[in-house]
Amino acid sequence: MTMERLAQIVNRVVSSPRAPEVRESSRFVEDLGFSSVNAIMLIALIEQEFEIDLEQHMTQLMQIQTVGGAADYISSVAADAK
Amino acid sequence: MDFNGLFERASGNARGTLKVKRLDGNMVTVTHADVIRDAEALAQGLQDRGVERGHLVGLQLPNCYEFILWDLAAIRIGAVLQVFPEEVDLKTADPSFAADRFALFMHANLSFESLGPVAPDADIIDDRDILTRAYSSGSSGYLKGLSISRRGTELLISDFIDAFGMSEADSHLLFLPLSNYQQRLSVYACLFAGMSLSVTDFPQLFAALRTDKPSFIIGPPAIFENVFNAFKADPNAAASVQRFLGGNMRFMITGMAPIRTEVLEAFNTRFAQTLLEAYGVTETGMIAWNTFDARRPGTVGKPIHPEHVHLMEDGEIVIKRPSPLSNGYFYSRQGEGHQVFKTDGSIHTGDIGELDAEGFLTLKGRKKEIIVTNAGVKVHPEQIESQLGAIPGVLQVAVLWSPGRKQLAAVIVVDGASEGARRSVATALQEYNERAVSYRKIGAHVITDAKFSMDSGLLTRNLKYHRENIYRHYADAIER
Numbered sequence: 001m002t003m004e005r006l007a008q009i010v011n012r013v014v015s016s017p018r019a020p021e022v023r024e025s026s027r028f029v030e031d032l033g034f035s036s037v038n039a040i041m042l043i044a045l046i047e048q049e050f051e052i053d054l055e056q057h058m059t060q061l062m063q064i065q066t067v068g069g070a071a072d073y074i075s076s077v078a079a080d081a082k
Numbered sequence: 083m084d085f086n087g088l089f090e091r092a093s094g095n096a097r098g099t100l101k102v103k104r105l106d107g108n109m110v111t112v113t114h115a116d117v118i119r120d121a122e123a124l125a126q127g128l129q130d131r132g133v134e135r136g137h138l139v140g141l142q143l144p145n146c147y148e149f150i151l152w153d154l155a156a157i158r159i160g161a162v163l164q165v166f167p168e169e170v171d172l173k174t175a176d177p178s179f180a181a182d183r184f185a186l187f188m189h190a191n192l193s194f195e196s197l198g199p200v201a202p203d204a205d206i207i208d209d210r211d212i213l214t215r216a217y218s219s220g221s222s223g224y225l226k227g228l229s230i231s232r233r234g235t236e237l238l239i240s241d242f243i244d245a246f247g248m249s250e251a252d253s254h255l256l257f258l259p260l261s262n263y264q265q266r267l268s269v270y271a272c273l274f275a276g277m278s279l280s281v282t283d284f285p286q287l288f289a290a291l292r293t294d295k296p297s298f299i300i301g302p303p304a305i306f307e308n309v310f311n312a313f314k315a316d317p318n319a320a321a322s323v324q325r326f327l328g329g330n331m332r333f334m335i336t337g338m339a340p341i342r343t344e345v346l347e348a349f350n351t352r353f354a355q356t357l358l359e360a361y362g363v364t365e366t367g368m369i370a371w372n373t374f375d376a377r378r379p380g381t382v383g384k385p386i387h388p389e390h391v392h393l394m395e396d397g398e399i400v401i402k403r404p405s406p407l408s409n410g411y412f413y414s415r416q417g418e419g420h421q422v423f424k425t426d427g428s429i430h431t432g433d434i435g436e437l438d439a440e441g442f443l444t445l446k447g448r449k450k451e452i453i454v455t456n457a458g459v460k461v462h463p464e465q466i467e468s469q470l471g472a473i474p475g476v477l478q479v480a481v482l483w484s485p486g487r488k489q490l491a492a493v494i495v496v497d498g499a500s501e502g503a504r505r506s507v508a509t510a511l512q513e514y515n516e517r518a519v520s521y522r523k524i525g526a527h528v529i530t531d532a533k534f535s536m537d538s539g540l541l542t543r544n545l546k547y548h549r550e551n552i553y554r555h556y557a558d559a560i561e562r
Contacts, residue, residue: 012313013308013311033477033533039285040287041309044288044289044326045312047289048326
């Protein structure tokens with residue numbers, strides 16, 4: 001569930017019109033060509049869509065390399081917030 | 083704006099606040115009067131330690147309240163603050179660096195209390211117009227040290243306040259390093275005009291937009307390109323973008339690199355925002371900008387002072403103004419100073435421009451990037467790059483001269499170099515070649531999925547193409 005929603009958000013951030021398919025194993029930088037602006041935009045959109053506050057989690061989030069890894073992390077933050 | 087009046091004026095600002103982290107990480111929100119009081123106290127403390135007018139004082143700090151206080155305190159005393167970018171090694175920034183030339187040197191691991199007395203043989207700078215020293219990574223990607231003019235700064239801030247009708251109803255969010263002089267100009271402008279200011283770090287930019295609700299921001303195109311991508315398919319784009327930007331945005335200025343016209347137009351029409359392109363170089367300050375009253379997408383607007391802007395025969399933009407932002411380099415690679423700062427007081431930007439009938443300026447490319455074909459035709463690789471860059475799937479493209487083939491060549495970076503991706507890019511390139519005039523045709527091309535990066539040496543520190551290195555890297559493939 002989280003993964004599907006996240007993949008949609010990642011697609012909004014990836015700039016190329018012919019972006020590669022977003023999978024759990026997709027690496028942000030190597031596979032999706034993420035820049036630093038892409039990364040902070042992704043976090044901003046996640047906060048908006050999942051209605052969570054990630055300010056305290058920036059350092060950890062910036063170290064996550066794959067979309068699947070981010071999905072797991074967001075699930076746990078969202079669960080803690082409940 | 084004038085620095086003599088800045089302190090008194092800012093002390094009397096009724097509404098203006100400053101929100102920024104302290105060096106210890108704690109966020110503070112203070113009034114402009116608090117800022118001035120704290121800066122005056124620091125100035126007194128520095129003078130008690132022996133800092134005098136003209137003394138060179140070093141500073142290397144992240145964005146924080148202390149940075150702003152040191153800056154203002156130095157101005158108060160008439161000392162010259164030399165600000166180093168946070169991420170660089172001091173010797174790398176400036177091989178002539180010597181600690182004992184600075185009366186004091188403040189960095190993040192120090193506190194004011196731990197600073198010793200003033201260095202006995204510290205440099206004294208006599209020129210009263212030199213406000214501060216800053217580093218700028220020019221188009222070459224190497225750091226250059228600039229002496230900044232007090233008068234030049236004052237004039238630029240006045241121009242900005244006038245052109246955009248800035249008042250204490252405005253508020254600003256600053257998210258680039260304060261070591262970049264443009265950001266410090268914004269701090270002075272806010273204090274002078276009574277505008278509230280929030281200072282953050284780049285990773286917090288989008289969160290800060292929501293919480294601090296600025297009425298104007300200044301940023302590189304990448305920021306706006308990302309907002310465009312995120313909301314271009316949104317059926318309620320105008321409302322969504324407005325909310326994303328905090329809901330209080332009056333206008334945004336972009337510059338430093340070209341922005342796609344598609345992005346600019348989406349902001350100004352579908353997103354119902356005001357995004358204006360501007361052009362300036364640190365050596366002389368802002369040169370042209372689009373304003374509410376005079377704007378044309380695809381141009382960098384009208385020159386702020388048309389009488390200061392001269393186009394040479396080859397189209398190079400040369401600025402001659404009474405008080406440029408910089409008085410010259412105090413550090414640069416050999417010969418660079420003479421290429422830019424001429425003895426007649428003019429400043430050669432190295433940018434090629436064109437003025438249309440109504441006086442709007444369009445940037446065509448960099449003078450040193452111009453390729454002269456064997457037939458003597460001048461080609462701006464940037465223009466062809468922006469055309470080829472629009473091909474779906476293309477992430478980066480560098481257009482180069484192939485001396486072997488005596489033709490243009492292109493190195494095209496695609497998103498995932500599958501056989502299908504390569505084929506469709508090659509087909510699009512062929513279509514481009516069929517339409518292009520002979521001297522703009524691409525004779526040889528390389529398609530790769532290896533992005534140009536700083537690590538590989540194919541991008542400069544400014545993230546611009548290092549065409550020389552790109553050619554060298556792909557020479558075999560281009561020339562075979």
